[in-house]
Amino acid sequence: MNVTILENARELGREAAKLCSRELQRCIEEQGGARLLLSTGASQFETLASLITKDIDWSKVEMFHLDEYVHLSQEHPASFRKYLKERFVDLLPVPLHRAHFVNGEGDLGQQIAALTSEIRKAPIDLALIGIGENAHIAFNDPPADFNTREAYMIVNLDDRCKQQQVGEGWFASLEEVPSQAITMTVHQILQSKMIVSCVPHKVKARAIKDMFTHGVTNQVPATILKTHPNYTLFIDEQSASEADRALLAATE
Template structure:
């Protein structure tokens, strides 16, 4: 299919074939690293980076000398509460398995909240201070949950500005339950960044694909701005690119 581009509420949209999502995200990342090799790169977990070949494309391009992460810093915005980084279902383990261990040019330590910290409030403060020391994120990759969550910022009447402990929506617990031996093992909370870190990211690339995402894409980006749909707050961000496929773009109205 021929890719299409448009703008909705000040946000840039690109509609590409699902098979081209990985390549397009890699193009945007390559441009970021050309402009600023020492970029702070915000990561995401979930199904999208693997299903659409995003991390695989980064690994391939790095092996061929097209991407160089030697001066970049990686940071993840969230982690399960109650499991340590060595747990096979931790987000740290996910990143190691699917990206970090494959990179030859990665030199700097990566950063992720410690979900097994003895004092979670202290850990939130530590991670928030780290974000400030890094001067927040230069380029943030995001997915979009079916309930409109971004990172693990879940729908709520209000959303904290700084890193906090979030209760995970039951729907998202169910979507993650396949990663654990029993649904009861799925953590009920996460440590996640707050709205200040989202809004201070200098560039955000959000990926949403599949017909099951069409309704929430339209709700989040054509509907009202509300904390009940956290992704809708991205309408207030000055530099967001949303990558969709034909299925997820069905209701956004870009022709």
């Protein structure tokens, strides 16, 4: 596990994008293409904005994403499909080789089966995995299911997760947040060859503290990321503010 602490979200995004760019370029050079997994939310703004400026042959990149609300239209401001199209896919200088979006509308069983078939064709080379205010990864809220071997599943969202969505401005009230989502499972996330987490902002400070002060536990889902053999965590001074600096220094 590698930990890098930057001054603020902008610097974090810039440095994380450099690392991700190098890895994507390496994969393209060595194997002819790369499979990229993206997360969403306010914590990913700066990283994605910097990543799209990099000199990458995006026509050789296949993109997947982590999760989507159930029964939420793609036109809704909170839709993660909308987020990724507007903040990443549509801004690239050349189209991606392919983009696989999680669709929470229609026949959910069929949607999950199709995604599972695609993602299991080959490993994900690089996964950008955010960490929520309740330490969730994707929409695997505590207590997260560490045992399922499914690739995607339907989950119920807890109130703290819903409150984060309101706090970030995606919904006007807790009641407007959908109660369920389709999420990539913890098991499937861990199959990625390289995982990078970009976690800026003060609201994530408790989650980062809990990640470092607890052993691996499904009550703090992000703790499972510490077991991955190629994991890098980018945090800023604000998100690192409650963590024991000695613990952080031991992993830098």
